[in-house]
Amino acid sequence: MKLHILHCGTIRVSETVPYGGRIDLNNTRRQLLTPDERRAELPVCCYLLEHPRGPVLVDAGWRRDLSPAGVYDPKAVARVLPRHLAALYHPALPADAAIHEQLAARGLRPEDLACVVLTHLDPDHVAGLRHLRGARRIVLPEDEYFWSCRTVYKARQPQSLWIDEPIERLYYRGSPLGPVHLAIDLFGDESLTLVNVPGHTDGQAAVLIRSGARFVLLAADAAYSPRNWREAITPGLGFDRERQLASLRWIAETEKAPGCAGVFCSHDPGVPAGTIEF
Numbered sequence: 001m002k003l004h005i006l007h008c009g010t011i012r013v014s015e016t017v018p019y020g021g022r023i024d025l026n027n028t029r030r031q032l033l034t035p036d037e038r039r040a041e042l043p044v045c046c047y048l049l050e051h052p053r054g055p056v057l058v059d060a061g062w063r064r065d066l067s068p069a070g071v072y073d074p075k076a077v078a079r080v081l082p083r084h085l086a087a088l089y090h091p092a093l094p095a096d097a098a099i100h101e102q103l104a105a106r107g108l109r110p111e112d113l114a115c116v117v118l119t120h121l122d123p124d125h126v127a128g129l130r131h132l133r134g135a136r137r138i139v140l141p142e143d144e145y146f147w148s149c150r151t152v153y154k155a156r157q158p159q160s161l162w163i164d165e166p167i168e169r170l171y172y173r174g175s176p177l178g179p180v181h182l183a184i185d186l187f188g189d190e191s192l193t194l195v196n197v198p199g200h201t202d203g204q205a206a207v208l209i210r211s212g213a214r215f216v217l218l219a220a221d222a223a224y225s226p227r228n229w230r231e232a233i234t235p236g237l238g239f240d241r242e243r244q245l246a247s248l249r250w251i252a253e254t255e256k257a258p259g260c261a262g263v264f265c266s267h268d269p270g271v272p273a274g275t276i277e278f
């Protein structure tokens with residue numbers, strides 16, 4: 001199978017977002033108030049998989065009106081995101097980097113997508129959904145949708161970005177996979193499995209893609225780079241540190257399992273855009 005790693009814009013965040021350890025008010029304050037020049041710039045990844053059933057997209061990235069000229073534009077961001085999220089992310093979307101622009105460059109329309117898989121509902125993963133109208137399916141774990149009623153997620157996941165999109169909600173089932181043994185076998189053939197990796201959000205899915213004896217794991221925001229699971233450092237953006245640690249332990253085990261062709265995080269500056277074949 002071929003997996004294209006796409007960079008659909010950037011976030012500029014405090015170092016405590018990827019490697020923050022604690023989740024508390026002090027940390028949150030730092031994440032919102034760190035000046036732009038002291039932030040780390042991280043990519044926002046989407047993944048395009050050439051699957052036998054048709055092209056599958058994982059996550060949707062930012063949307064064009066956040067960054068009309070392709071650069072960080074606080075006024076444009078303020079029209080799309082609430083103030084605290086604008087302060088958290090400092091997003092930018094360079095020219096031709098929006099998901100529909102990248103699909104068009106490959107000769108693909110949203111209607112050509114067999115499925116769009118959403119790992120979770122944070123805005124950097126779903127804002128681009130409006131560019132994908134017409135996709136044959138858009139799927140999300142029911143747990144993620146259900147818990148979006150929590151106060152913390154109401155603040156993190158503005159409904160205006162996703163509530164009107166035709167999202168199909170799929171239930172996790174008992175599985176040998178994952179830190180909490182919950183997963184969704186999307187096509188019923190183990191080629192693409194959404195594995196619940198809670199901690200960043202309740203319902204977040206990592207995506208396990210199998211091709212014969214080989215597999216790739218897309219860890220979403222359970223980690224920001226291998227440093228998180230190799231040194232057991234929890235990211236500072238999440239809701240439950242113990243669950244984050246359990247998810248990191250599972251990712252570490254999975255990376256060592258036979259057949260692993262790579263583990264990729266949604267915001268790892270060490271992973272360039274490009275194609276891997278496995």
Ligand SMILES: [Zn+2]
Pocket residue numbers: 122124125221266267
């Ligand atoms: Zn993210």
